[in-house]
Amino acid sequence: MFCMNCGTKVADGAAFCPNCGTRLQAAGQSPAFGAYEKPRTQLVAAKCTSCGGALTVDPSLEAAICPFCNTPYIVEKAINNYKVTNNYIGTQINIEGVNSENLIELAESSLKAGNYSEAMSYADRALETDPSNINGWIVKIKAAGYDIDGDRTSEITSFIDAALDRSVNDNDQILVYLAVLDIAIIHLNEAKNLVMSNQEQIRKQVADRRDRNDIAAMDSGYILRTSKIVNEAMEYRTIVPDSVYSRSDVLQKKAAAMADAYSAYFKALTDRYRIYGSSPSHQAQVRQRENMNKILGQSNSARSFASDNSSKPGGFFKKLFG
Numbered sequence: 641m642f643c644m645n646c647g648t649k650v651a652d653g654a655a656f657c658p659n660c661g662t663r664l665q666a667a668g669q670s671p672a673f674g675a676y677e678k679p680r681t682q683l684v685a686a687k688c689t690s691c692g693g694a695l696t697v698d699p700s701l702e703a704a705i706c707p708f709c710n711t712p713y714i715v716e717k718a719i720n721n722y723k724v725t726n727n728y729i730g731t732q733i734n735i736e737g738v739n740s741e742n743l744i745e746l747a748e749s750s751l752k753a754g755n756y757s758e759a760m761s762y763a764d765r766a767l768e769t770d771p772s773n774i775n776g777w778i779v780k781i782k783a784a785g786y787d788i789d790g791d792r793t794s795e796i797t798s799f800i801d802a803a804l805d806r807s808v809n810d811n812d813q814i815l816v817y818l819a820v821l822d823i824a825i826i827h828l829n830e831a832k833n834l835v836m837s838n839q840e841q842i843r844k845q846v847a848d849r850r851d852r853n854d855i856a857a858m859d860s861g862y863i864l865r866t867s868k869i870v871n872e873a874m875e876y877r878t879i880v881p882d883s884v885y886s887r888s889d890v891l892q893k894k895a896a897a898m899a900d901a902y903s904a905y906f907k908a909l910t911d912r913y914r915i916y917g918s919s920p921s922h923q924a925q926v927r928q929r930e931n932m933n934k935i936l937g938q939s940n941s942a943r944s945f946a947s948d949n950s951s952k953p954g955g956f957f958k959k960l961f962g
Contacts, residue, residue, distance in 0.1 A: 785823030
């Protein structure tokens with residue numbers, strides 16, 4: 641089947657056009673044939689009378705179905721509902737064949753599926769239509785941050801700045817900072833998984849006392865890589881201002897989840913050391929507590945775990961196998 645808005649070929653039964661985001665007819669309906677010229681549509685802001693979802697509607701229609709709760713609504717009542725609840729007088733939204741909210745929905749679905757480049761692409765197209773759409777910037781922040789490979793810190797920072805510049809209230813800022821903490825948690829979980837990824841293999845090799853130099857070299861690389869990932873997570877935490885964090889219960893709960901992820905990582909690292917009959921150094925444990933305090937907003941400084949001598953080549957592992 642083809643999108644009647646832009647003419648793009650789409651899969652049968654698709655809910656949205658992957659090119660312009662237009663909601664398509666339900667499966668089995670016959671499309672109304674007409675000119676394929678890209679239409680200019682004047683839509684009016686509305687709010688679903690059932691679930692309160694934000695809508696943009698064609699005021700010439702009598703009724704439609706809410707894309708959020710699938711409930712039929714009277715278009716005129718939905719428009720009036722928006723005017724009353726927002727104290728806003730019928731400003732029209734000019735859109736040329738593209739529904740940015742549908743594109744954001746596609747972007748968020750791609751993000752959940754782990755298709756980060758696809759999520760970024762949908763978000764970019766939505767932001768071309770509405771550069772002030774905070775959700776579009778949040779998708780870009782997460783899509784770049786969830787992709788652990790490569791250093792994308794500067795790119796993510798630019799998205800954060802763009803989102804904050806376009807935020808209109810404290811809630812928008814909190815949503816942006818929640819996305820930043822989500823990235824930090826993803827990094828910490830990745831660091832933990834990396835430490836645990838070959839535990840049994842290392843345990844067997846150590847027990848057999850074979851390939852000692854190879855074990856040391858491999859584990860030095862693992863520890864250094866996980867330290868880098870953890871440091872990036874801590875850098876993202878420092879982006880959240882204490883002034884915003886201290887007055888937001890939502891951010892504090894998210895930070896508590898980040899603290900749990902950090903604890904799980906450090907426990908996995910400690911278990912790794914136990915394989916060799918050792919433990920992280922006193923310096924590493926002090927910095928672990930400092931980082932925990934920073935995550936929970938109880939300290940103004942967080943130093944890099946990677947600076948601990950036990951995680952450098954020739955440090956802990958040299959003592960172990962030297």
